[in-house]
Amino acid sequence: MTLPALTMGQRRQALGKAQEMRSERKRIRERLKKGTLTLKEALDKSDSEVMAKMRVAYLLASLPRVGKTTARKIMDEIGIDGSRRVQGLGKRQREALLERFGGRK
Numbered sequence: 001m002t003l004p005a006l007t008m009g010q011r012r013q014a015l016g017k018a019q020e021m022r023s024e025r026k027r028i029r030e031r032l033k034k035g036t037l038t039l040k041e042a043l044d045k046s047d048s049e050v051m052a053k054m055r056v057a058y059l060l061a062s063l064p065r066v067g068k069t070t071a072r073k074i075m076d077e078i079g080i081d082g083s084r085r086v087q088g089l090g091k092r093q094r095e096a097l098l099e100r101f102g103g104r105k
Helices: 008-034 039-044 056-060 068-078 091-100
Strands: none
Touching: 008 039, 008 056, 039 091, 056 068, 068 091
């Protein structure tokens, strides 16, 4: 499948949107790390494009005292695939994550 040819204006617009998304993801990760945003609040925002497309492993690794290895281990225990995005989480998977991190911010 070939990609459509983009004009310079379209390409610039797409690059700008991608940069906005990365910046917003960074702000969310920082808020999670500082504890000003809880996992529940982050998951409740899953209808936003930024949160919906964020990988669950990336989100969990942003929590205090949780790194890449711990996030992967928790996802394996719950049964969440490593490439799963927040929008693709099922109800039981969300509940299991919230139960696991209920006391944490």
